[in-house]
Amino acid sequence: MEDFVVEFRTFHNTDPPEVLKLWHSSNLGPSAAEGFPCDIFELFVFSQPFFDRKGFFVAHEGGQVVAFVHAGFSCTADGTSLDKTDGVISALVVHPEFRRRGVGTQLLQLAEGYLKANGAxxxxxxxxxxxxxxxxxxxxxxxxxxxxxxxxxxAEFLEPLGYHHNGSTRILHRDLTVGRDPVSARLIRHRRRMNLVITDRVADMPWWWHVRFGQLDALKFELQQRQGDTVVASGQIIGLDVYVPKWGVRAVGMKDLWVPEKERRHGYGFSLVLEICRRLREQSIQIIEAQVDADNAAAYDLFTSAKFELVQELVTFRREL
Ligand SMILES: CC(C)(COP(=O)(O)OP(=O)(O)OC[C@H]1O[C@@H](n2cnc3c(N)ncnc32)[C@H](O)[C@@H]1OP(=O)(O)O)[C@@H](O)C(=O)NCCC(=O)NCCS
Known part of the structure; x- marks a missing residue:
């Protein structure tokens, strides 16, 4: 390993199978799906309409891809297009045998050059x-x-390169086969007075939603007052089918839980989450996941009251150019 020669280049159309091999041999932890074929990579990464091969760099030794970095952009506030001033590193992976040799640093610098040149x-x-x-x-x-x-x-890798900690997202899971749902007089009252409306058309979502989740199964849930049809809470669930080989169970993610400002502090959000859990249990779903910004104490409390548990934290680091 000492005399290895790693070379760097942008993405070639023949890279996906090698990138897939690298993904599966890099110990990326419980939050990385595994055991999936190459077409899943194509679907979730390379076939995205805004995928730019010039922002995807690989390090290779001989014919083997040993590391990659993927740079891109986030979206505008209205979710209708990319914001080219807002660069992101979507992924960075170095094969365990090639770590601590400066490969990650070199890839990151290539990604930064691409982002800078494109206006980030x-x-x-x-x-x-x-x-x-x-x-x-x-x-x-x-x-x-x-x-x-x-x-x-x-932190050890990114801070010396000029990045600072920029917040994190908490991943919460509830195992629907364990424990019982909380009960209270308020929950019973809500159930009597509300209808749960489920639709498979997740309408009115912007372009950014469709390009990221459009290929997954999604349902929209709304808690409506029986009298007057006022929606007091809404949310979506999206299937996590690619995780089945890794987790060995059926799982869904909950997204965009929302209670209108004037309906807050009445327990509607809590009722909706529990109602969704109940419906999913009937469908033999075992795990439900929610992702919560680490600064969002209200959402964190709601989900932990509904028996979700913290399983993982996803961190971000920022650098001004
Ligand atoms: C983080 C990661 C990209 C670093 O890649 P790398 O090629 O090993 O990093 P470098 O060799 O360029 O390291 C540069 C510096 O970062 C710091 N660093 C890197 N790894 C470190 C470690 N394990 N412990 C402490 N410091 C570390 C050191 O300061 C290092 O300099 P030094 O080796 O001269 O001391 C690599 O560990 C990795 O791929 N991990 C898994 C990635 C992952 O989970 N990706 C999923 C998201 S898509």
């Missing part, structure tokens, strides 16, 4: 909640919202 004013390594255009549904659980904190020495 800042870079977020790990992207952040709702900000990664790639790897959703195959890394991080429902969303690739950051890099798994326990799997790699992200």
């Amino acid at each position: 004013r800042s870079i977020v390594a790990g992207a952040g909640l709702d900000r990664n255009g790639f790897y959703n549904g195959i890394y991080g659980g429902l969303q690739a919202s950051g890099f798994a904190s326990e799997v790699a020495p992200w």
Whole structure:
């Protein structure tokens, strides 16, 4: 290994099978799906309409891809297009046998050069909640919202390169086969007075939602007052089918739980989450996941009250250019 010669280049169309091999031999931790074929990579990464081969760099030795970095951009606030000032590192993987040899550093510098040349004013390594255009549904659980904190020495690697910690996303799971749902008089009252409306058309979502989740099964849930039809809470669930070989169970992710401002503090969000759990249990789903920004104490409390448990933290690091 001492006299290895690693070369760097941008993506070739023949790379996906090698990248897949690298993914499966890099110990990426519980939040990385495994045991999937190459077409899943094509679906979630290379066939994205905004995939740019010039932002995907591989390190190779001989014919073997030993590392890659994937740079791209996040989206505008309205979710209708990319924001080229807002650079992200969507993924960075170095094969365990090639670590601590400067490969990660060189790849990151190539990615930074690409982002700078395309107008980025800042870079977020790990992207952040709702900000990664790639790897959703195959890394991080429902969303690739950051890099798994326990799997790699992200701070030790990124801080000397000018990045600072930029927040994290908490991954919460509830095993629906264990324990009972909380009960209270308020929950019973809500059940009597509300209808749960389920639709398979997740309408009115912007382009950014469709390019990231459009290829996964999604359902929309709304809690509506029986009198007057007012929607007091809404949310989506999205299937995590690619995780079945890794986790050995059927799982879904919950997204965009929302209670209108004037309906808050009445327990509607809590009721909706429990109702969704109940329905999923009937469908033999075992794990339900939620991703919560580490600063969002209200959502964290809601999910832990509904018996979700913290399983992982996804971190991000930022650098101004
Ligand atoms: C993080 C990672 C990319 C680093 O790649 P690398 O090629 O080993 O990094 P480098 O050799 O360029 O390291 C540069 C510096 O970072 C720091 N560093 C890197 N790994 C470190 C470690 N394990 N412990 C402490 N410091 C470390 C050191 O300061 C190192 O310099 P030094 O070797 O001269 O001391 C690599 O560990 C990795 O691929 N981990 C798994 C990635 C992953 O989980 N990706 C999933 C998200 S898509």
